[in-house]
Amino acid sequence: AQTVTQSQPEMSVQEAETVTLSCTYDTSESDYYLFWYKQPPSRQMILVIRQEAYKQQNATENRFSVNFQKAAKSFSLKISDSQLGDAAMYFCAYRSAPGTASKLTFGTGTRLQVTL
Amino acid sequence: EPEVTQTPSHQVTQMGQEVILRCVPISNHLYFYWYRQILGQKVEFLVSFYNNEISEKSEIFDDQFSVERPDGSNFTLKIRSTKLEDSAMYFCASSARQGFQPQHFGDGTRLSIL
Numbered sequence: 001a002q003t004v005t006q007s008q009p010e011m012s013v014q015e016a017e018t019v020t021l022s023c024t025y026d027t028s029e030s031d032y033y034l035f036w037y038k039q040p041p042s043r044q045m046i047l048v049i050r051q052e053a054y055k056q057q058n059a060t061e062n063r064f065s066v067n068f069q070k071a072a073k074s075f076s077l078k079i080s081d082s083q084l085g086d087a088a089m090y091f092c093a094y095r096s097a098p099g100t101a102s103k104l105t106f107g108t109g110t111r112l113q114v115t116l
Numbered sequence: 117e118p119e120v121t122q123t124p125s126h127q128v129t130q131m132g133q134e135v136i137l138r139c140v141p142i143s144n145h146l147y148f149y150w151y152r153q154i155l156g157q158k159v160e161f162l163v164s165f166y167n168n169e170i171s172e173k174s175e176i177f178d179d180q181f182s183v184e185r186p187d188g189s190n191f192t193l194k195i196r197s198t199k200l201e202d203s204a205m206y207f208c209a210s211s212a213r214q215g216f217q218p219q220h221f222g223d224g225t226r227l228s229i230l
Contacts, residue, residue: 033216035218037221042223043205043223043224044221044222044223044224045159045207045209045221046221047218047219047220050216050218052216091158091159102147102164102171102172102211103149103161103164103172103174104149104151104159104161104209104219105161106158106159106160107158108157108158109158
């Protein structure tokens with residue numbers, strides 16, 4: 001079974017600064033997908049960014065980018081120019097490739113605080 | 117933008133009672149999921165549903181749980197005889213396809229068992 005580990009329960013960043021959230025995972029599969037979801041206090045899970053394991057190029061979505069290291073099984077999220085609205089719980093998630101179970105396996109989350 | 121809709125937003129139920137949580141997935145989506153999140157813990161997979169049958173279920177999804185797609189739009193989760201430990205946030209999600217297609221989540225139903 002796959003596992004996802006987020007070793008930082010809480011992180012804090014000043015507005016306009018950059019922060020990196022860590023995520024590692026364990027799998028024996030070679031083809032899979034990785035996601036970062038954001039959960040603000042409103043509780044809705046919002047997709048932030050996603051990465052296909054067979055693509056070496058790191059995904060980027062505006063101020064959000066990932067550092068995907070397949071050999072190290074690491075998938076960190078970098079938030080640049082942090083904004084107050086970025087304050088939320090961030091979950092890293094793993095999903096097997098098509099043709100197999102399609103559930104998301106989540107990490108325990110990192111709570112991000114953004115300060116002035 | 118299309119959304120996954122869940123009702124009710126908060127459900128309070130006596131232990132031992134049956135509860136039905138409702139979800140309206142995004143209309144052209146084919147895959148449906150239920151997850152739960154006990155307060156302060158991570159989100160856990162319960163069940164996935166495709167082509168009118170369960171694709172996969174977790175250990176949590178025991179005989180007390182069932183899912184149904186009674187018509188072309190709703191997707192329900194039923195807990196037959198609720199326990200105190202069923203208190204959690206329940207999220208419905210849907211996706212157009214498997215794999216890289218993201219799962220879109222609803223706002224969740226907070227279930228409180230007394």
